[in-house]
Amino acid sequence: MLLKDKVLLVTGGSKGIGRGIAVAAARHGAKIGINFAGDEASAQSAVEEIKAAGGQAFALRGDVSKPESATAFVAAAVEAYGRLDVFVNNAGICPFHGFLDMPVETVDRTIAVNLNGAYYMCQAAANQMVKQGKGANGFAGSIVAVSSISALVGGEYQTHYTPTKAGVLSLMQSTAIALGKHGIRCNAVLPGTILTDINKDDLADLKKREYMEARIPLGRLGQPEDLAGPVIFLASDELAGYVTGASLLVDGGMFVNLQ
Numbered sequence: 048m049l050l051k052d053k054v055l056l057v058t059g060g061s062k063g064i065g066r067g068i069a070v071a072a073a074r075h076g077a078k079i080g081i082n083f084a085g086d087e088a089s090a091q092s093a094v095e096e097i098k099a100a101g102g103q104a105f106a107l108r109g110d111v112s113k114p115e116s117a118t119a120f121v122a123a124a125v126e127a128y129g130r131l132d133v134f135v136n137n138a139g140i141c142p143f144h145g146f147l148d149m150p151v152e153t154v155d156r157t158i159a160v161n162l163n164g165a166y167y168m169c170q171a172a173a174n175q176m177v178k179q180g181k182g183a184n185g186f187a188g189s190i191v192a193v194s195s196i197s198a199l200v201g202g203e204y205q206t207h208y209t210p211t212k213a214g215v216l217s218l219m220q221s222t223a224i225a226l227g228k229h230g231i232r233c234n235a236v237l238p239g240t241i242l243t244d245i246n247k248d249d250l251a252d253l254k255k256r257e258y259m260e261a262r263i264p265l266g267r268l269g270q271p272e273d274l275a276g277p278v279i280f281l282a283s284d285e286l287a288g289y290v291t292g293a294s295l296l297v298d299g300g301m302f303v304n305l306q
């Protein structure tokens with residue numbers, strides 16, 4: 048039990064990577080809150096899955112691109128559990144589209160959700176952790192952001208998306224500096240290609256799917272659960288107490304596979 052009685056919030060926790068993290072963190076003893084944007088049924092089923100396994104969870108709807116969603120999410124954790132220990136910034140969108148005719152609304156929305164939303168959420172979480180102050184172990188909390196391999200490399204149909212993932216990585220580096228003195232560690236995970244709703248349509252193209260698989264030394268695309276261990280490691284003060292401002296690729300080796 049690496050997160051026993053820790054209060055952990057995850058944005059976009061109703062499905063995909065966020066859900067995988069929420070369920071695994073609950074198994075490690077954390078009390079969970081998940082944020083989601085619109086799919087109430089998925090959010091409720093995530094809460095039920097955690098409760099059925101003996102854990103505690105609540106779900107709160109909120110568009111992360113709105114600053115008030117961040118303060119409401121953190122307030123809900125304090126109301127439900129009295130505090131906040133671990134914040135996982137995960138919610139994101141990736142509407143694949145070419146560069147030359149990219150609609151301005153798609154660019155603006157992707158930046159608003161993925162980058163501005165991360166900023167508002169991490170700021171609200173950090174303020175709550177600073178208010179609580181450092182515990183006996185010298186830590187006030189841990190923030191883990193889900194960036195991407197796309198923070199490091201480009202994508203023809205992701206020109207609006209990859210800068211947001213580089214931005215999220217940069218946010219963790221700068222907040223690690225700003226929050227170190229408060230006992231808050233900030234780190235990023237960089238998933239490769241993980242099978243979720245975000246890329247279901249893109250990977251329905253079998254040629255593309257086989258190409259992506261062939262690039263991965265471990266021989267398979269990722270599953271949401273593949274992110275759980277790395278996030279729990281970074282969240283744990285016990286295991287990762289001297290890790291801040293770091294980034295961890297979780298990509299089956301795809302990034303290093305040139306030839």
Ligand SMILES: NC(=O)C1=CN([C@@H]2O[C@H](COP(=O)(O)OP(=O)(O)OC[C@H]3O[C@@H](n4cnc5c(N)ncnc54)[C@H](OP(=O)(O)O)[C@@H]3O)[C@@H](O)[C@H]2O)C=CC1
Pocket residue numbers: 058059060061062063064065082083084085086087089109110111112137138139140141160193194195196197237238239240241242243244245246
């Ligand atoms: N899958 C992959 O290959 C990779 C994903 N990532 C990153 O992982 C993160 C999660 O992606 P993934 O699990 O694949 O995606 P999914 O589409 O499976 O899940 C996205 C989650 O984010 C929520 N969400 C979307 N928009 C908003 C919003 N405006 N406000 C609040 N919640 C929102 C969704 O809620 P709802 O369904 O209610 O809209 C859902 O819970 C993203 O940041 C993505 O960039 C990084 C690298 C690779």
Ligand SMILES: C[C@H](O)[C@@H]1OC(=O)[C@H](O)[C@@H]1O
Pocket residue numbers: 141194195196197202212238239240241245246249
């Ligand atoms: C949505 C993509 O399939 C996914 O998102 C990322 O961040 C990576 O670029 C993956 O390819």
